[in-house]
Amino acid sequence: MGECCYQLTINEGVINMISMKNVSKQFGDVQVLSDITLNASKGEIFGLLGPSGAGKTTIINILTNQLASDGGSTELGVTSKEVGLMIDVDGLFPRLTCLQNMQLFANVYKINKKGVIDALEQVGLGKAKYKKVNELSTGMRQRLAFARAILHKPKVLFLDEPTSSLDPGSAEGVRQIIRDIAANGTTVFLTTHNMEEAVDLCDYVALINKGVIVEEGSPVEICQKHDAKKTTWDLGSVFIKMTGVELR
Ligand SMILES: Nc1ncnc2c1ncn2[C@@H]1O[C@H](COP(=O)(O)OP(=O)(O)OP(=O)(O)O)[C@@H](O)[C@H]1O
Numbered sequence: 001m002g003e004c005c006y007q008l009t010i011n012e013g014v015i016n017m018i019s020m021k022n023v024s025k026q027f028g029d030v031q032v033l034s035d036i037t038l039n040a041s042k043g044e045i046f047g048l049l050g051p052s053g054a055g056k057t058t059i060i061n062i063l064t065n066q067l068a069s070d071g072g073s074t075e076l077g078v079t080s081k082e083v084g085l086m087i088d089v090d091g092l093f094p095r096l097t098c099l100q101n102m103q104l105f106a107n108v109y110k111i112n113k114k115g116v117i118d119a120l121e122q123v124g125l126g127k128a129k130y131k132k133v134n135e136l137s138t139g140m141r142q143r144l145a146f147a148r149a150i151l152h153k154p155k156v157l158f159l160d161e162p163t164s165s166l167d168p169g170s171a172e173g174v175r176q177i178i179r180d181i182a183a184n185g186t187t188v189f190l191t192t193h194n195m196e197e198a199v200d201l202c203d204y205v206a207l208i209n210k211g212v213i214v215e216e217g218s219p220v221e222i223c224q225k226h227d228a229k230k231t232t233w234d235l236g237s238v239f240i241k242m243t244g245v246e247l248r
Pocket residue numbers: 027032050051052053054055056057058059088
């Protein structure tokens with residue numbers, strides 16, 4: 001059984017805030033993850049990349065203790081209240097307004113109304129605060145889920161495809177918030193299918209294919225290793241080379 005014991009580990013002088021060691025997972029007789037080991041240090045933006053079905057969301061579910069692994073272990077260097085999570089199923093209440101959805105979380109973390117409104121304004125939803133979730137566009141819903149994930153200023157933040165439904169401007173706004181959060185010491189663990197975003201945002205990336213990590217390193221390092229340069233570092237071609245799957 002996987003375990004998540006919320007301890008801080010120090011590995012060769014680096015504080016690991018997220019660590020997964022030799023984790024495997026099967027659903028039925030399908031091996032979804034095989035011997036996954038990864039670490040993210042304090043203030044790092046760690047990107048998990050890979051084709052659809054590779055096992056990215058499963059890794060986030062195991063790291064956040066929502067799913068037990070079959071073997072191996074996980075550790076986070078923070079308590080569960082210091083974790084922020086935005087998964088691709090956003091879990092918002094459709095008949096409640098943006099403000100009401102946020103306030104449900106704010107009550108748990110004892111955050112006042114100003115804190116909630118600040119978070120909504122930060123993601124460009126200040127004017128939409130009294131709109132019901134079922135009246136929002138997909139991108140607005142995604143920004144609301146993001147605002148909810150960062151509301152309590154988590155020290156470890158998991159984001160599953162945080163910009164997948166966003167227009168370029170909103171996506172850049174979210175990326176800037178992620179950069180600011182990481183610069184203030186939060187460790188960010190994100191998945192994305194956008195290779196430019198990974199190069200732009202991530203300090204370190206791991207590329208997973210069919211439940212196995214097939215490449216990892218800083219985006220520039222691994223692009224250099226694969227001699228993958230166009231006019232900018234071309235992580236996209238590493239993705240296709242290592243997985244055989246076209247970018248979507
Ligand atoms: N609860 C479950 N029961 C059975 N199979 C599952 C379950 N959850 C995920 N899987 C399978 O595990 C594999 C990995 O799924 P996962 O959601 O982790 O992929 P992903 O990399 O996040 O993909 P995407 O990019 O499409 O979000 C897939 O084959 C999926 O069908």
